[in-house]
Amino acid sequence: MKQLNPTNAMLNTRDYIIRVGTDLICSRGFNAFSFKDISREVGIANASIHYYFATKTDLGLAVVQAHIKELEKLKENNSERDPWTKLNAFFNIYCNAQADKRVCIAGTLLTDLPSIDTPIRDELNKLVTAIFAWLISILEEGRRKKVFYFSSAPRTKALMIITNLMAGLQISRISGVQDFELIKNTIIKELKG
Amino acid sequence: MKQLNPTNAMLNTRDYIIRVGTDLICSRGFNAFSFKDISREVGIANASIHYYFATKTDLGLAVVQAHIKELEKLKENNSERDPWTKLNAFFNIYCNAQADKRVCIAGTLLTDLPSIDTPIRDELNKLVTAIFAWLISILEEGRRKKVFYFSSAPRTKALMIITNLMAGLQISRISGVQDFELIKNTIIKELKG
DNA sequence: GTCTATAGGGGGATAGAC
């Protein structure tokens, strides 16, 4: 818990910048945040950020890479659990974003994709692939163990669920939290068959 | 057809700017396009855009309002059709965006929401409400006429479908067109019961 | 590692001629 959610004081400057960068990207979008926003929040000079990240693209890259690492850690920490617990851990990625009124990194970068530098795009590709791989494996295990019921191919079901969650975060920003909860509960209900 | 998809030469300058603005917002995002991009495409000076739209927010507002009007027109043009034809017309909004590698205006504005001025947000709220209202009415009619089958409340089903389509446009930007088609076909298959 | 200062460029927006 402490490792997954360290307080800001526990972080070194580099990780603190990544955290604040993540928050800004996932709330306003990559093109709507500046180094000034980060320097204000972290409490260091604008120029000092460049000591850690030479360019804004480098920072964006680090933010996406941090997401990949967190996902791998989460996957590993839950590897011995049952499918429903794994699914719950997967959902929590989105629930945590929702609690902070953020959207997911994939959604916000994808909507601006042509304006995003290719190094970030390539890393985003890896992240999306990893997200799919994990959910597909959870769905396959759940079906095999007869605790999930769905008729389509696992990858198709994963595609439907991920799009529900991704856009659920976006829509609920104006329609309200209850819509995100409704989506989550509907997915669960349908999997129960 | 000509009214819905006029060529650029058929448009007055104001509508031409709105069309180019729409393309830019839906491909790069509101914060990644400039008046210079529009002036280059439309072929008028940067300053001339301000004759039609005093501020960038005014232009964004007009873009969202244009979407609302198009939606109303589409709804009206299909009011006498059967539920499946109506649903197809609804899907086509997203299919047309996908064909141009764009995402939907709601998704791209929602991911950047805190950076968007309130007049645009208010208009976006109206657009999202209108989108929901139309799909809900289509779903209700289809269920009543026994051509659609779904177990949840119409609004819940609409929420699931809209999030599938919205994020489907986003995800398919990296995973490929076939994923958007897969989502569309899965929604149809499920409605057939 | 962090700072101040500043370069260099692009952004939205305005003034005023035609």
Added chain:
DNA sequence: GTCTATCCCCCTATAGAC
């Protein structure tokens, strides 16, 4: 309506002191 010229601000990024 459209233009040129320009203002002013903010942005990313760099230079160089401490």
